[in-house]
Amino acid sequence: MEKANEVGIKDKPKSREDVVIAIKGLKKSFGEKNVLKNINLQLKRSENIVVLGRSGTGKSVTIQCIVGLLRQDAGSLKVFGEEVSEMSDKELKQLRIKIGFLFQSGALYDSMTVRENLEFPLTRILKLTDQAEINKRVEAALESVGLLEAIDKMPSDLSGGMRKRAGLARTIIVNPEIILYDEPTTGLDPITSREISDLILSIQKKYKTSSIIITHDMECARMASDRVLIMNEGEYIAEGSFDELHKSNNKIVAAFFKDIA
Amino acid sequence: MAEQVVIPGWKKWFENIGDQVWFFFKFFRNIFTGGFEWSEFVRQCYEIGYRSMMLVGITSFIMGVVLIVQLRPTLVAFGAASMLPRTLAVSFVREIGPVIIAIICAGKIASSIGAELGSMKVTEQLDAMEVSGANPTQYLVVTRILATTFMVPLLSVIGDAIGLFGGFLALNLRDNMSFQLYFTKVIGSLEFTDFIPAFIKTIFFGFAIGFVGCYKGFNSNKGTESVGIAANSAVVTASLWIFVIDAIAVQATSLLFYN
Numbered sequence: 423m424e425k426a427n428e429v430g431i432k433d434k435p436k437s438r439e440d441v442v443i444a445i446k447g448l449k450k451s452f453g454e455k456n457v458l459k460n461i462n463l464q465l466k467r468s469e470n471i472v473v474l475g476r477s478g479t480g481k482s483v484t485i486q487c488i489v490g491l492l493r494q495d496a497g498s499l500k501v502f503g504e505e506v507s508e509m510s511d512k513e514l515k516q517l518r519i520k521i522g523f524l525f526q527s528g529a530l531y532d533s534m535t536v537r538e539n540l541e542f543p544l545t546r547i548l549k550l551t552d553q554a555e556i557n558k559r560v561e562a563a564l565e566s567v568g569l570l571e572a573i574d575k576m577p578s579d580l581s582g583g584m585r586k587r588a589g590l591a592r593t594i595i596v597n598p599e600i601i602l603y604d605e606p607t608t609g610l611d612p613i614t615s616r617e618i619s620d621l622i623l624s625i626q627k628k629y630k631t632s633s634i635i636i637t638h639d640m641e642c643a644r645m646a647s648d649r650v651l652i653m654n655e656g657e658y659i660a661e662g663s664f665d666e667l668h669k670s671n672n673k674i675v676a677a678f679f680k681d682i683a
Numbered sequence: 684m685a686e687q688v689v690i691p692g693w694k695k696w697f698e699n700i701g702d703q704v705w706f707f708f709k710f711f712r713n714i715f716t717g718g719f720e721w722s723e724f725v726r727q728c729y730e731i732g733y734r735s736m737m738l739v740g741i742t743s744f745i746m747g748v749v750l751i752v753q754l755r756p757t758l759v760a761f762g763a764a765s766m767l768p769r770t771l772a773v774s775f776v777r778e779i780g781p782v783i784i785a786i787i788c789a790g791k792i793a794s795s796i797g798a799e800l801g802s803m804k805v806t807e808q809l810d811a812m813e814v815s816g817a818n819p820t821q822y823l824v825v826t827r828i829l830a831t832t833f834m835v836p837l838l839s840v841i842g843d844a845i846g847l848f849g850g851f852l853a854l855n856l857r858d859n860m861s862f863q864l865y866f867t868k869v870i871g872s873l874e875f876t877d878f879i880p881a882f883i884k885t886i887f888f889g890f891a892i893g894f895v896g897c898y899k900g901f902n903s904n905k906g907t908e909s910v911g912i913a914a915n916s917a918v919v920t921a922s923l924w925i926f927v928i929d930a931i932a933v934q935a936t937s938l939l940f941y942n
Contacts (some may be wrong), residue, residue: 532803546816
């Protein structure tokens with residue numbers, strides 16, 4: 423079995439700063455259910471990691487721990503070299519500015535227009551007051567996801583794909599260094615899924631972001647990943663490039679790739 | 684296989700009380716820390732106050748008419764028909780107006796806040812706000828609780844006025860009483876000790892409506908069914924709190940002003 427902690431990372435980072443997220447022995451339980459049993463992960467600068475796994479194996483719980491929405495029971499979780507569980511509320515808030523999080527549903531604030539959704543982090547987090555600067559940044563973010571025409575629409579007037587793109591624009595508007603994608607293509611048709619995957623790649627190139635992408639979409643995994651991790655029952659069981667894992671003999675890994683030509 | 688741990692009901696009850704106390708302190712801490720969300724506060728005042736005015740007005744008007752129609756035969760039988768304006772004024776301003784209006788507001792406002800925040804939780808909007816580094820308590824909770832605390836007393840005053848006007852119309856139609864005579868009798872029978880304690884308790888009613896709505900919405904589970912449960916639970920709990928606050932307020936007022 424290709425254990426993640428046994429495989430290791432082939433290209434060792436040159437310095438500590440090259441690793442933006444370092445997770446070691448992460449454990450998390452909900453009541454009697456051990457959701458995360460032993461998570462080990464290193465995300466390097468400008469790297470895209472795709473995490474594959476069956477529903478309920480703890481993929482989303484891992485990224486929720488990274489942004490401090492959930493607190494781990496044991497193990498170490500360092501982002502930019504700082505232990506997340508030891509951060510004060512103020513430090514956590516500062517950290518969250520550097521991490522973008524794209525939710526499965528897009529999570530647009532449905533009482534606000536797309537423009538107001540994008541203005542929200544600029545005025546509340548970056549504390550921008552110059553309306554011309556705000557407008558410029560909103561329009562630039564929407565343009566980079568190809569959604570400028572929907573700037574004054576309400577989220578209820580947008581399609582699923584448009585909502586995801588608007589959510590992505592809201593995520594990138596504060597120039598995060600890391601983006602965590604929670605099933606970015608779920609519920610979308612194949613064409614829109616491909617567009618979103620393209621967008622993820624172009625954002626990585628344009629903004630030099632590091633990303634963890636949780637998905638069930640193998641096409642998205644193929645297009646967007648530098649490295650793929652397979653998660654099963656609360657731990658990573660395999661790690662490698664998409665093509666390496668495609669050739670794997672491991673039964674669980676092979677099950678994910680069986681429909682891939 | 685591990686045995687399922689069953690948390691005793693009393694422990695859950697205490698956990699719930701602890702959560703509410705924590706939520707209460709978080710609300711107060713967030714009023715004074717960080718920037719106040721004025722635009723959202725004004726929007727909520729409009730949504731909560733202005734948009735409830737029609738419902739409060741119609742209900743109060745009907746209550747005024749119904750009270751006169753119901754009280755009249757009894758007072759006439761005792762030869763005290765002239766006491767009708769006074770009876771209506773004192774009972775409406777002291778008790779019936781504030782409580783009925785607060786219950787109406789609990790039904791309309793607490794449920795809408797509970798459902799709105801509950802659905803924001805289900806659709807991960809609360810998490811999105813939290814992970815973006817913004818403060819959902821400051822933006823959503825502080826503004827809503829302060830808006831209900833300001834608006835419910837205002838609605839109550841407006842409702843009192845409309846209810847008394849409804850009473851006048853009923854009396855005018857039955858006994859041909861002039862507005863001047865009715866107005867003189869109503870104003871003459873009301874004292875500050877009738878109005879001020881009633882006004883103060885509506886501030887607490889408003890706070891309870893906002894607080895319960897926000898708490899239930901914020902703490903709903905992540906499922907579509909939870910939105911309905913949060914809205915329903917917000918109405919029931921807020922209504923119960925209104926009666927508890929009313930009972931305490933009546934006792935306090937009685938001790939301070941009427942003994």
